[in-house]
Amino acid sequence: xxxxxxxxxxxxxxxxxxxxxxxxxxxxxxxxxxxxxxxxxxxxxxxxxxxxxxxxxxxxxxxxxxxxxxxxxxxxxxxxxxxxxxxxxxxxxxxxxxxxxxxxxxxxxxxxxxxxxxxxxxxxxxxxxxxxxxxxxxxxxxxxxxxxxxxxxxxxxxxxxxxxxxxxxxxxxxxxxxxxxxxxxxxxxxxxxxxxxxxxxxxxxxxxxxxxxxxxxxxxxxxxxxxxxxxxxxxxxxxxxxxxxxxxxxxxxxxxxxx
Amino acid sequence: xxxxxxxxxxxxxxxxxxxxxxxxxxxxxxxxxxxxxxxxxxxxxxxxxxxxxxxxxxxxxxxxxxxxxxxxxxxxxxxxxxxxxxxxxxxxxxxxxxxxxxxxxxxxxxxxxxxxxxxxxxxxxxxxxxxxxxxxxxxxxxxxxxxxxxxxx
Amino acid sequence: xxxxxxxxxxxxxxxxxxxxxxxxxxxxxxxxxxxxxxxxxxxxxxxxxxxxxxxxxxxxxxxxxxxxxxxxxxxxxxxxxxxxxxxxxxxxxxxxxxxxxxxxxxxxxxxxxxxxxxxxxxxxxxxxxxxxxxxxxxxxxxxxxxxxxxxxxxxxxxxxxxxxxxxxxxxxxxxxxxxxxxxxxxxxxxxxxxxxxxxxxxxxxxxxxxxxxxxxxxxxxxxxxxxxxxxxxxxxxxxxxxxxxxxxxxxxxxxxxxxxxxxxxxxxxxxxxx
Numbered sequence: 001x002x003x004x005x006x007x008x009x010x011x012x013x014x015x016x017x018x019x020x021x022x023x024x025x026x027x028x029x030x031x032x033x034x035x036x037x038x039x040x041x042x043x044x045x046x047x048x049x050x051x052x053x054x055x056x057x058x059x060x061x062x063x064x065x066x067x068x069x070x071x072x073x074x075x076x077x078x079x080x081x082x083x084x085x086x087x088x089x090x091x092x093x094x095x096x097x098x099x100x101x102x103x104x105x106x107x108x109x110x111x112x113x114x115x116x117x118x119x120x121x122x123x124x125x126x127x128x129x130x131x132x133x134x135x136x137x138x139x140x141x142x143x144x145x146x147x148x149x150x151x152x153x154x155x156x157x158x159x160x161x162x163x164x165x166x167x168x169x170x171x172x173x174x175x176x177x178x179x180x181x182x183x184x185x186x187x188x189x190x191x192x193x194x195x196x197x198x199x200x201x202x203x204x205x206x207x208x209x210x211x212x213x214x215x216x217x218x219x220x221x222x223x224x225x226x227x228x229x230x231x232x233x234x235x236x237x238x239x240x241x242x243x244x245x246x247x248x249x250x251x252x253x254x255x256x257x258x259x
Numbered sequence: 260x261x262x263x264x265x266x267x268x269x270x271x272x273x274x275x276x277x278x279x280x281x282x283x284x285x286x287x288x289x290x291x292x293x294x295x296x297x298x299x300x301x302x303x304x305x306x307x308x309x310x311x312x313x314x315x316x317x318x319x320x321x322x323x324x325x326x327x328x329x330x331x332x333x334x335x336x337x338x339x340x341x342x343x344x345x346x347x348x349x350x351x352x353x354x355x356x357x358x359x360x361x362x363x364x365x366x367x368x369x370x371x372x373x374x375x376x377x378x379x380x381x382x383x384x385x386x387x388x389x390x391x392x393x394x395x396x397x398x399x400x401x402x403x404x405x406x407x408x409x410x411x412x
Numbered sequence: 413x414x415x416x417x418x419x420x421x422x423x424x425x426x427x428x429x430x431x432x433x434x435x436x437x438x439x440x441x442x443x444x445x446x447x448x449x450x451x452x453x454x455x456x457x458x459x460x461x462x463x464x465x466x467x468x469x470x471x472x473x474x475x476x477x478x479x480x481x482x483x484x485x486x487x488x489x490x491x492x493x494x495x496x497x498x499x500x501x502x503x504x505x506x507x508x509x510x511x512x513x514x515x516x517x518x519x520x521x522x523x524x525x526x527x528x529x530x531x532x533x534x535x536x537x538x539x540x541x542x543x544x545x546x547x548x549x550x551x552x553x554x555x556x557x558x559x560x561x562x563x564x565x566x567x568x569x570x571x572x573x574x575x576x577x578x579x580x581x582x583x584x585x586x587x588x589x590x591x592x593x594x595x596x597x598x599x600x601x602x603x604x605x606x607x608x609x610x611x612x613x614x615x616x617x618x619x620x621x622x623x624x625x626x627x628x629x630x631x632x633x634x635x636x637x638x639x640x641x642x643x644x645x646x647x648x649x650x651x652x653x654x655x656x657x658x659x660x661x662x663x664x665x666x667x668x669x670x671x672x673x674x675x676x677x678x679x680x681x682x683x684x685x686x
Contacts, residue, residue: 047270052270125516126509127514135499135500135530136527136531141530162284163284163288190324196315
C-alpha cells in the first residue's frame with residue numbers, strides 16, 4: 001500500500017517535472033520564432049516536410065470519412081424522411097468535430113512522429129550538440145522552424161480535410177443515393193454558420209496543431225539519445241498527442257457549443 | 260536552386276489548397292454567401308409563445324430567407340418572449356403593420372418566423388417593433404382543443 | 413589577482429582548468445582536476461573509457477556547467493559567460509565529435525558551408541571558394557556533392573574537420589578521433605591533425621584512449637583516471653614513468669593496478685559454496 005502510494009507520488013512528481021521542462025522548452029521555442037520569420041527559407045523547407053507530405057493522407061482520409069458519414073447518415077435520416085438534411089449532418093460533423101480531430105490524430109501520426117524521430121536522431125548523432133558547438137542555437141535553427149511549420153500546417157490541413165469530406169459526402173449522398181442536389185447544399189448553407197461552426201472548427205484545429213507540434217518537438221529534443229530512446233519517444237509522441245487532442249477537444253467543445 | 264524552386268512551388272500549392280478549403284467552407288458550406296454585403300438591420304417582436312424557435316432560426320417572407328433570429332429573451336413585465344431578428348438590408352421595405360408569425364417547416368421540421376407584409380405606407384426601420392404577432396402553435400394545446408370539441412359534439 | 417605572475421603564462425596557456433569538480437548524480441566524474449593546454453600545441457587527454465574525457469570537452473565548450481572550479485579559455489571564464497559571450501567564444505572553437513555529427517539532411521558542401529552561412533554575410537561565391545579550400549585541405553574536394561550517408565566513417569570525420577576549421581578557429585577539440593577507423597583513414601587523420609595544427613597555428617586537444625596514435629602526434633599528454641590527473645608529461649616522459657598505473661595504461665597490459673578481475677569473493681570459496 002505504502003509502496004503503491006510512493007509509486008503514485010513519484011509518477012506525479014515526474015509528470016509535473018516534465019510539464020515544467022516542456023513549458024520552459026516552449027518558451028525558448030517561442031523566443032526563436034522571430035528569427036524564423038527573418039529566414040523564411042528554413043520555414044519553407046519544414047512546411048514541405050510537415051505540411052505538404054501530410055497532404056495526401058489527409059485528403060484521402062477526408063474523402064473517405066465524408067463518404068462514410070453520408071452513407072451512415074443517409075441510412076438513419078431516411079427513416080425519418082429527412083434525407084434532405086444529409087448535407088447538414090455531414091457538414092456539421094466535419095467542420096465541428098471530425099475535421100479538426102481526425103486531422104489532428106493523423107497529423108500526430110504522420111508529421112508528429114516524423115518530427116520526433118528526426119529531432120531525436122539529430123540528438124542521438126550529436127548533430128544538436130555539434131550545432132551548439134558551432135555557436136548555432138538548435139532551438140532557433142532546428143526547433144523553432146519545425147514548430148512554426150506544424151502550427152501553420154495543421155489548420156490548413158483541417159480545412160482541406162473538411163472541404164474534401166463534404167464533397168465526398170456529396171458524391172455518395174447526391175451521386176449514389178439520390179439525395180436532391182439543391183437540398184444537400186441549401187440545407188447545409190441554412191444551418192452551418194460561418195462564425196459558430198467554421199471559425200470554431202478552425203480555432204480547434206489551431207489548438208490541436210499547437211499541442212501536437214509542441215509534444216512532437218519536445219519529445220524529440222528530450223529523447224534519450226539512443227536508437228531505443230528515439231523509438232520510445234516516437235511512440236510517446238503519438239500516444240500523448242492523441243490523448244491531448246481528444247481531451248482538449250472535449251474542453252473546447254464544451255466551451256464553444258455547450259450553451 | 261532548382262530544388263528550392265520546386266520546394267517553394269509545392270509549399271505554395273499547399274497553402275493555396277488550404278485557403279481553397281477555407282473558401283469552400285465559407286462560401287459553399289456556410290451561410291456567408293446568403294447574406295449580401297449590404298449589412299443588416301434589427302427588428303423586435305413580442306410573442307406569447309415561441310414554441311421551438313431558436314437563435315439563428317430563419318426569418319422568411321414569402322418563403323424567402325430575409326433574416327435570422329439574433330436573440331431570444333423573456334420580458335418580465337409583459338410576460339412575453341422578446342425575439343430580436345437580424346434582417347438583411349437588401350429587404351428593408353416591410354410596412355410597419357406587417358405580421359410576424361411562428362410556423363413550422365414541415366411536420367417535424369424546425370420553426371421559423373414568417374413575415375407577412377401589411378398595407379401601411381410607413382416602413383419598418385432599424386430597431387422598430389413588429390406589433391402584430393401570431394404565436395407558435397403548441398401541439399398539446401391543439402390536441403386538447405380538438406378533444407374538447409369532440410367531447411362537446 | 414596575481415597579474416604579474418600569470419600574464420606571461422597566459423599568453424602560452426590557452427585553456428586553464430583549476431580545481432575542476434563535476435558529478436553526475438552520485439557519480440563523481442572529476443574530483444579536483446588541474447590542466448593547462450598550451451597554445452599552438454597538440455595536447456592529448458587520455459584515460460580508460462568512462463573517465464569522462466568527452467565530458468571534459470563539453471565543460472570546456474560550455475555545454476556543461478562544473479560543480480566547482482574554474483575553466484578559463486583565452487582569458488575568459490567559461491562557466492560564468494552569458495549566452496551571447498559563450499556563443500561568441502564558441503565561434504573560435506571547433507569540435508570534432510566522435511560520430512562527425514554532420515547534418516544528415518545536407519550534402520557535404522552545405523555541411524561545410526553551414527557555419528559560414530550561419531555566422532557571416534559572405535556572398536555565395538566567396539563561401540564556395542572557402543568551402544572548396546577547406547575540403548581541399550582534408551582531401552575531399554571531390555566529395556562535395558555526396559550525402560553524409562554515403563560517406564565512410566573516416567570520410568565523415570574529415571568532412572566534420574573541414575567544417576570545424578571553416579571559421580578559422582583558434583582551437584579544435586577532437587573527441588576520440590581514432591575510434592573505429594581502419595589503418596588507412598587512421599593514418600590520414602593522424603597526419604591531418606598534426607598538419608592542420610602546424611599550418612593553421614591551431615591549438616589542438618585530443619581526447620582518446622588509442623595510445624599509439626595519440627602519443628605519435630601529441631606534444632603533451634595528460635592521463636586521467638578516477639576523476640584525477642594521474643600522470644602528465646611529453647610522450648617520452650610518460651614512456652619512462654615510474655607510476656605502475658600509467659605504465660599499465662600506456663603499454664596496454666591486461667593486469668596491473670587495474671586488476672583483470674572485477675572485485676569478487678575468493679574463487680575457491682565461491683565454487684565450493686554452490
